[in-house]
Amino acid sequence: MLSSLAGVLFDGFAYGMLLFLLSVGLSVTLGMMNFVNLAHCTFAAVGGYCTVSLVNRLGWPFLAALPMAFLAGALASVVLERILFRRLYRASDLDQCLVTIGIAFMSIATFAWFYTTEPQSTRPPAYLLGSIELMGRSFGVYRLFLAAMGLAITALLVYSLEYTRFGARVRAAVDNQRMARGLGIDVDRAFLFTFALGGGLAGLGGALAIEVIGLESTLPLSVILVYVLIVVAVGGLGSIRGSLVAAIVLGITDTAGKYYFPWLGAFLIYLVMVALLMWRPLGLFGKR
């Protein structure tokens, strides 16, 4: 049991990094505009299908397809934001929920139309497969790659949000939108960029997730959406640190639960979520 612990922790950490990529965009946009976007996983599916098309049909290398998945997710989110979502910032949270569920429904049917309902898959290059020996234990190379990607992107995000002018604007808009507007910050523009960034990260997450959780047309409303929402709600709206902690904890709990208590299913996860939300409705690191 103990010998498997390191493996479970590592796999859980890699899975948590994936969840973090998928959910951080939603956390920031929710915190900024109070916009409940249940269609967030649509961007992940866009990224995933973009990768499948590029790699399987056009023969691109996997690593070159990843930036395209980012761009595809960002593009999809910008288009939706401009056409639809921006009209709903002042609407009730029920209306926001409904429209975004509607979008998710439509995207599921659209993916099924173009890619059938069969699960799609793509092989990462050989050097990302298999496992390597480290200190007498074997680690999956792809999981190492996931963890490294996750850490690198976290570092990049923290840098760009903490130490750049763009980041300062975004943080100001999240903390106090009216004050930020008063100081001459173009909140709408900052929000559009954040939205694109969040959608792009989700797209990248979707591409990286193909190897781990697969890619089906129902992804936008699957259990992954529930996990993303859990990360956002538990971590606290608009808090990157909160999302990171919540995603890693969720990833490790889920992996450990599947390994040690398979009969419980996702029961444990939902129970912890409900308990945490009752204890702190604003999330662990939420401010408002």
Place this chain on the structure above:
Amino acid sequence: MANAKRLEVVFWLGTLLPFVLTPNYLSLASQIAITALFALSLDLILGYAGIVSLGHAAFFGVGAYAAGLIAKHYWTEPLSGLLIAGILAGLLGYALSHIVVRFRHLALIMLTMGFGLLLAEAANSAHDLTGGADGLQGFRVPGLLGFKFDMFGKTAYAYSLGLLFLCFLICRRIIHSPFGLALKGIRENAIRMPAIGAPSLSHLRKAYTMAAVMAGLAGAALTHTTSTVSLDVLSFGRSADVLVILILGGAGRLYGGLIGAIIYMVARDQFSGVNPQYWYFWIGLLLVAVVMFLPNGILGGLSRFLKPKN
């Protein structure tokens, strides 16, 4: 007002037409009546009390499983099973209401969804009790008051319709009572209502419990008319579907859920047979269109269309 009442009478007389006009579709009609009752129960908390719930199927499922377990292990008389299922769902609703009414916005949505998912996982795990993913089978509800549940669904539709009508009358009475008015007031401003003598939280708790009872009754009726319970009764999809149905019809106007259920179920029956995976595209499009252009649903749009002068 008299005009509205006449319309109501016409509507309820119209619900009897399937017996004569479409005798081959009575099982569908029965499903519609059950879905309408489920949507009506959601209307009570969402349309009138303003509680957004993405986990309303929890009560539907509890009612369905309670009725199924009673029929399988104890007796197959439906009316008493219906009653017990409603009471059990109501007890769960009352217990959860203490938590649910304290939250708003994202936490409320996540909590209602979380409770729904918890119950679905529990039912999936408790394989010995519920049959898990295979569903609860191996029982048969023979009939109601001497009438047999046959394959044509005549008794089934009469049963579901009668239940719907009864619950509708109760709902109508609640809505037009001072309590119902207070609920609407709480929906508009939960902080001001206690100041004029309507305690917000306890009113919301009562409404939530009533809605849970009604959802449980709907679930039990589904079990009785189909003689099987699948895990689907607790699924997130069912919670989302009933929300869509209510919004399409128009929340907060009693008949919204009924009209929505008729349109949604008939359309699904007609279109989803052709290409089931694309059915959701049109539902999604309809949902977006209704929220963007018809804020009060189909009924709201109709009433605005009929009375342009006001």
